Amino acid sequence: INHPLPQSELQIDSDLLSQATLELFTAICIIFALAFIPASFLVFLIDERVTTSKHLQFVSGVKGITYWCGNLLWDLANYCVSIACCMVIFLIFKIEAYIYKTNFLCLLLLLFLYGFSIIPLMYLINYFFTTPSTGFVLISCVNIFIGLITTISTFILETFDGQVDLTHINSILKKLFLIFPHYCLGRGLFDMSQTYAINTFSLKYVAGYVPISPLQNDIVVAGYVPISPLQNDIVGRNLISLFFQGIIFFALAILAQYRFFIPDRGCMRTPKNLKSTNEDDDVAAERKRIYLDPDNTSHDVLRMVDLVK
Incomplete structure (x- = not known):
């Protein structure tokens, strides 16, 4: 009986790199698609503000916090429809990197928290526009640009393993870019798929290997010391960043509504x-x-x- 020769270390690295490139392309497609959905919510906000229908609601007795909470719940409900469509597509095409065991839950949390964080950010941005169509087009382009540049730049810097300076810069950028919901989404998708690829190859060639979960607190590999999730590129810190970003952005939107950042000029x-x-x-x-x-x-x-x- 003929058995294929085991893959060499160079071949395994080549396969992992090819798999990572393919998953990066998948993450880019998701970033591109989800860039338009939050920007579409700007159209109604700008239109209500410009046509003074928003002011009419406040004169009629609607509180500022009630107005924004209602908008957030409605926008999240509409956004969840898009999430459901994405999940169905992943299930239909059986993309194992995103539907395998805990990865499916991680994907669901990542997509939902992305909407939870970026929708309040759109509420803050709507004050800079007076034309709904202009705001939609410009913010869509900005969302795509930030998501692609931040995700691709960190991926490219990771390929320079031997360069100490570039590795240090990459580690700094990974922490700095966490302030962007777009990066948290794109990088989270890439890290999740990369974790799946590592598990797949390691289970074949590493004896006693314990699969890594993108949601677990400690990573245990045979022969290695457990690694803290804050030191390793897993999805947990992206989820935490998205959660706090949503709270902070929404709080800023409420404060902006009550003109907290605009000093009282006084009047006679x-x-x-x-x-x-x-x-x-x-x-x-x-x-x-x-x-x-x-x-x-x-x-x-x-x-x-x-x-x-």
Whole structure:
């Protein structure tokens, strides 16, 4: 019986590199596709702000936090439809790198948290545009550019194993780029597929090898010391970064709505003792009520203080 010769170390490295290149292309395609979905939410936000329909809602009594929470829940619901379509495609074509055991859960968390983080970021960006179509096109291009450049640059730098300086720069960039949801998604997809490839080859040729899970806390390899997930390129830190980015971006969107970052320029007020000679009694009573309630404990929707003609 003829048996094939075992692969040499050079052949295994070549196969891993080919597999990594293929999975990088898959990650790029996902980044490209998901760049348009968050940008599409800008269209309605910009249109509501420009046409003052958003202002009309606030005048009608809608609170700022209620407005943004409603938008976030609705946008996430629409985004989850896109996630479901992506998952179905992976299952139909049986892409093992993304549907194998814990990888499937990791993929689901990665896609959902990407939407959870980038949608509030779109809320912050909408103030910079007055034309919905311009905002959609420009932000779509920015999303694609950031996702591709950050992911590809770290992948290329990884190929220079013998260059100490480039390796150090790459480790710094991997931590610095975690502030971008686009990088967390692209790099997370690549690391997840790379982990699957390493498991596949190592189970064949390494005796006593324990498969690496992208979600496990410690990586245990026969003959090696367990590696901390904060030191190794696994998906856990990407998920954590996406989660905190979503909270921070949404909090900033709420603060921007209440003009927290815009200082009060002040205004000239009419003296309170100013009184018209022909002022009606009901007007005087209303003025007195407003003066006695400076904190608006009566919850008036609209207050005009010291308005004169």
